[in-house]
Amino acid sequence: MRPATWVRSSAGRGASQKRSAQSSRPRASAKTKSTWWISSSNTRSISIISGDRENILRIDYLRVGQIVRAHGVHGDVKIIPLTDDPARFRGLKTAYLETTAGAYAPVAVTSARFMPDAVLLHLEGYDTVEQVETLKNLYLCVNRENAVKLRKDTYFIVDLIGCDTFDTNGKAYGKVTDVLETGAHDVYEIERGKLLVPALKKLLREVDIENGRIVFDAQVLEEVGCFAD
Structure with missing residues (x-):
């Protein structure tokens, strides 16, 4: 089966639209297999250990929440949202x-x-506490077809990971390996931390998800990029 991933999105700060939780059409699948794990930064982002970009975009099921326990006596489940748009539930x-x-x-x-920090759902066929307890710690997913539509200047994180990065002078910096949530803005991690780039609108000259290409303004990158020694 294909792996699932978080339903978070990323937008360059300064864009007029808010961030939302959605996706775009996956590209053709590849034969190799990717391995995924939760970022060590303890954010709602993901990293890739192996595999190529086309394989990343095979993912059809997107995690929108994790079941933590039963709520009440009638089979409701308490879910911690893994989306930046909890209203989508x-x-x-x-x-x-x-x-x-x-x-x-x-x-x-x-x-x-x-709830302030959770969502309570009732799932058909799960009407008792005992039935719901069998679901504890499982992820609740949606497929891409039912994901909320992307707004302009907002990108699904799984689609950013694996993109090749360049500056406007044509210099290549490698692939996006993670997207970190810092609070003020998202940060693109390039090649396992060799370069950290804040997702600022003035920096992002081009984001071409279809072709897996991100272009940074060379001058702005020199000012705001964090290069490893």
């Missing part, structure tokens, strides 16, 4: 449970309620 009708075996089991969502 309000209209969610069908989701997928990512099983420990790597399969994706469809499940109907019959209700959604919101």
Whole structure:
């Protein structure tokens, strides 16, 4: 089965649109297999150990939350959102449970309620605390077709990872290996930290997701880029 990933997005600061949780159409699949893990920075971002960009974009199922426990006595599940748009749960009708075996089991969502730091859902067929406890720690996913649409200047993180980076003078810096959430703005990690680049609109001259290419303004990069010694 194909791996899933966080439903977070990234936008250059200074853009008029807010960030949202969505995706774009995946590119053709590759034969090699990618391995994924949660970034050591403890952010809602992801990194890639092996595999190429086309394989990254094979991902069809996107994690929108993780089930932490039952809530109440009628089978509601408490979910920690893994999306920067928790309101997307309000209209969610069908989701997928990512099983420990790597399969994706469809499940109907019959209700959604919101807490300050969590979402309470009722999943069809899970009506008791005992049934819900079998889902503890599983990820709740959506497929790309049902992801919320991207706004202008907003990019799905999984689509940024693996992009080749250049400056306006044509110098290559390598691939994006992670996107770190710092609070003020996202930071693109290039080649495992050899270069850290804040996602500023004045810096991002071109973001071509389809062709896996990001171009930085060379002068601005010299001012704001953090180069490893």
